[in-house]
Amino acid sequence: MIEKRPLATWFSHTVLILGVAVVAFPIWITFVGASHDAIRMPQVPLPLLPGDQFFINLKAAFVEGVGNAKEQSVGIMMFNSLIMALMIAGGKIAISLLSAFAIVYFRFPFRMIFFWMIFITLMLPVEVRILPTFEVVANLGMLNNYWGLTVPLIASATATFMFRQVFLTVPDELLEAARIDGAGPMRFFKDILLPVSRTNIAALFVILFIYGWNQYLWPLLITTDKSMYTIVMGIKQMLEAAEEAPEWHLIMMTTLLAMIPPVLVVIGMQKLFIKGLTETEK
Amino acid sequence: MARVLIENITKSYGETEVLHGINTDISDGEFIVIVGPSGCGKSTLLRMIAGLEDISSGTISIDGRVVNTLEPKDRDIAMVFQNYALYPHMTVFKNMAYGLKLRKFSKKNIKIRVHQAAKLLQLEELLERKPRQLSGGQRQRVAMGRCIVREPKVFLFDEPLSNLDAKLRVQMRLELRKLHKRLKVTSIYVTHDQVEAMTLGDRLVVINDGYAEQIGPPLELYEKPASIFVAGFLGSPAMNFISAQISADGKTAQLSEDVKVPVANPLSKQGITEKKVTFGIRPEHFSLSDKEKTGLPLRVDHAEFHGASTMIYGRLPGNDELITVRLPHIHHISPETVLMLTALPEHIHIFDQKTGKRI
Ligand SMILES: Nc1ncnc2c1ncn2[C@@H]1O[C@H](COP(=O)(O)OP(=O)(O)OP(=O)(O)O)[C@@H](O)[C@H]1O
Ligand SMILES: [Mg+2]
Numbered sequence: 284m285i286e287k288r289p290l291a292t293w294f295s296h297t298v299l300i301l302g303v304a305v306v307a308f309p310i311w312i313t314f315v316g317a318s319h320d321a322i323r324m325p326q327v328p329l330p331l332l333p334g335d336q337f338f339i340n341l342k343a344a345f346v347e348g349v350g351n352a353k354e355q356s357v358g359i360m361m362f363n364s365l366i367m368a369l370m371i372a373g374g375k376i377a378i379s380l381l382s383a384f385a386i387v388y389f390r391f392p393f394r395m396i397f398f399w400m401i402f403i404t405l406m407l408p409v410e411v412r413i414l415p416t417f418e419v420v421a422n423l424g425m426l427n428n429y430w431g432l433t434v435p436l437i438a439s440a441t442a443t444f445m446f447r448q449v450f451l452t453v454p455d456e457l458l459e460a461a462r463i464d465g466a467g468p469m470r471f472f473k474d475i476l477l478p479v480s481r482t483n484i485a486a487l488f489v490i491l492f493i494y495g496w497n498q499y500l501w502p503l504l505i506t507t508d509k510s511m512y513t514i515v516m517g518i519k520q521m522l523e524a525a526e527e528a529p530e531w532h533l534i535m536m537t538t539l540l541a542m543i544p545p546v547l548v549v550i551g552m553q554k555l556f557i558k559g560l561t562e563t564e565k
Numbered sequence: 566m567a568r569v570l571i572e573n574i575t576k577s578y579g580e581t582e583v584l585h586g587i588n589t590d591i592s593d594g595e596f597i598v599i600v601g602p603s604g605c606g607k608s609t610l611l612r613m614i615a616g617l618e619d620i621s622s623g624t625i626s627i628d629g630r631v632v633n634t635l636e637p638k639d640r641d642i643a644m645v646f647q648n649y650a651l652y653p654h655m656t657v658f659k660n661m662a663y664g665l666k667l668r669k670f671s672k673k674n675i676k677i678r679v680h681q682a683a684k685l686l687q688l689e690e691l692l693e694r695k696p697r698q699l700s701g702g703q704r705q706r707v708a709m710g711r712c713i714v715r716e717p718k719v720f721l722f723d724e725p726l727s728n729l730d731a732k733l734r735v736q737m738r739l740e741l742r743k744l745h746k747r748l749k750v751t752s753i754y755v756t757h758d759q760v761e762a763m764t765l766g767d768r769l770v771v772i773n774d775g776y777a778e779q780i781g782p783p784l785e786l787y788e789k790p791a792s793i794f795v796a797g798f799l800g801s802p803a804m805n806f807i808s809a810q811i812s813a814d815g816k817t818a819q820l821s822e823d824v825k826v827p828v829a830n831p832l833s834k835q836g837i838t839e840k841k842v843t844f845g846i847r848p849e850h851f852s853l854s855d856k857e858k859t860g861l862p863l864r865v866d867h868a869e870f871h872g873a874s875t876m877i878y879g880r881l882p883g884n885d886e887l888i889t890v891r892l893p894h895i896h897h898i899s900p901e902t903v904l905m906l907t908a909l910p911e912h913i914h915i916f917d918q919k920t921g922k923r924i
Contacts, residue, residue, distance in 0.1 A: 456650035
């Protein structure tokens with residue numbers, strides 16, 4: 284829509300600028316906080332302009348470590364988070380691709396029952412069944428490792444539904460043409476279905492990566508070993524300093540660092556992401 | 566290349582039967598067109614030959630081998646779909662090569678075959694493009710190419726030209742004909758367009774509501790339609806139908822209460838007396854009677870000039886059906902004139918009104 288009225292243009296720009304400011308201001312404060320030293324941060328008023336300690340803080344976060352005993356390296360926590368987010372996103376996509384494929388393209392007995400069973404899991408996210416799930420994971424000996432961190436979060440009805448929807452838009456003739464060309468079911472899946480759903484997979488990957496990266500409650504429960512801490516829970520732990528005041532400059536630095544991977548994923552996959560959400564051509 | 570034998574094929578979806586025992590013998594190298602109105606079961610029949618749809622009863626054999634339970638890929642057929650069904654993420658080359666690749670042809674062999682087909686279809690410059698970068702006609706040719714490279718025994722076409730504009734359709738029709746002359750592969754072509762059917766087919770199978778109404782060469786179907794349905798379906802503008810009651814002596818036909826026309830060749834010879842029949846006369850087979858008194862009195866409604874011919878629309882007395890007449894050359898005829906029409910006996914088709922079959 285193209286509006287020619289200047290008042291409307293002026294108004295919409297104001298709204299947009301305000302919106303950007305609301306989103307950007309906390310990030311600016313975080314950046315400013317990360318560039319001051321431990322003494323300046325607890326003082327009122329809060330600094331609004333960057334200080335000169337940014338690289339010193341960066342070094343502290345990565346080399347010297349953060350946390351009460353200064354033994355947690357931000358690098359290790361970010362690595363843990365990265366592995367967790369990748370495993371969750373990859374695992375969810377792999378599982379839901381296959382289950383959507385089965386539901387859409389095969390006529391097996393009790394197909395609808397399976398379909399509804401998957402559907403019901405929508406109502407039971409991890410947070411609801413957290414105790415029994417913990418019990419199962421503990422009994423399987425998966426505490427304090429990547430499997431325990433990710434497997435319970437992988438089974439996903441939402442992604443299955445999304446791929447089901449995507450597959451339903453793929454014309455039947457494509458499958459028929461592939462059958463005549465001599466492709467079996469798995470061939471069709473690999474050679475036709477996956478490439479055709481490429482943009483949707485990318486869009487979902489972005490969403491799920493951020494979902495995985497931001498996990499807090501489950502990692503908090505499942506990890507007691509400091510070497511398995513993720514960055515999101517690490518930040519929370521830093522706030523709970525026992526005697527001393529929280530080290531705001533390091534917390535802000537860690538927060539800033541924690542934002543980088545999701546941002547990189549979004550920027551890197553932006554083109555595919557938008558295509559995946561808007562493209563209809565199959 | 567192969568003979569395709571279709572014997573007593575039926576198809577049911579649950580309780581409803583949509584094809585009721587189709588029989589056809591398609592000989593080697595023949596181009597056969599399956600034609601009929603929308604929903605009559607043409608695609609279903611074609612898809613059963615392809616193996617995409619189960620056969621409820623009857624047998625289909627290709628080249629002497631019953632294929633009822635064979636997978637599509639084992640039937641040695643290739644199919645062109647209405648929307649072409651090209652793989653959107655593959656280049657034209659890969660689209661054409663995919664079937665060969667799965668059949669474990671060598672890279673060199675695939676290249677030779679694809680380039681041959683591309684040359685035949687004038688696709689050589691487009692081999693590296695994706696389907697979405699092609700025009701409708703070009704996509705259509707790629708779909709053809711995908712079939713040709715495999716050198717199958719039978720080509721199947723499901724309304725391949727219906728997504729093209731009128732001009733391109735005519736051009737592709739000619740190209741298809743040429744291609745068939747060259748390759749001589751048994752082809753089964755589904756369409757609901759009677760012009761396409763008449764111009765392409767060696768023989769036509771006219772299907773109505775799941776029954777094969779008539780099978781034969783286009784001219785035979787045109788000149789001797791076996792039923793009212795076939796008569797009305799083939800030919801444009803469509804045949805005129807006039808219902809009438811034949812007198813006891815078979816010499817006159819009562820068209821309406823006050824219109825009685827003499828029948829030139831007494832129908833009693835064929836044993837047609839006291840019967841309700843439908844006369845079928847094509848618009849181009851009418852001519853103006855030179856005698857004032859004999860013929861069908863047509864009250865003109867309006868006339869259209871088509872350059873080489875004049876179309877006259879009018880009604881017979883006591884009947885509301887519009888009758889179409891096509892006269893050669895230009896005639897200036899004003900509305901409400903009454904024309905006396907005649908037609909040669911061999912151009913008058915007579916159908917039993919009850920069964921709809923030709924008498
Ligand atoms: N999966 C199905 N389940 C039930 N009925 C079906 C199914 N597929 C087709 N039919 C019915 O079978 C009949 C024949 O369908 P078909 O697709 O063969 O028609 P068609 O002659 O190809 O028509 P068109 O020219 O519109 O393509 C139709 O009446 C249709 O409703
Ligand atoms: Mg059809």
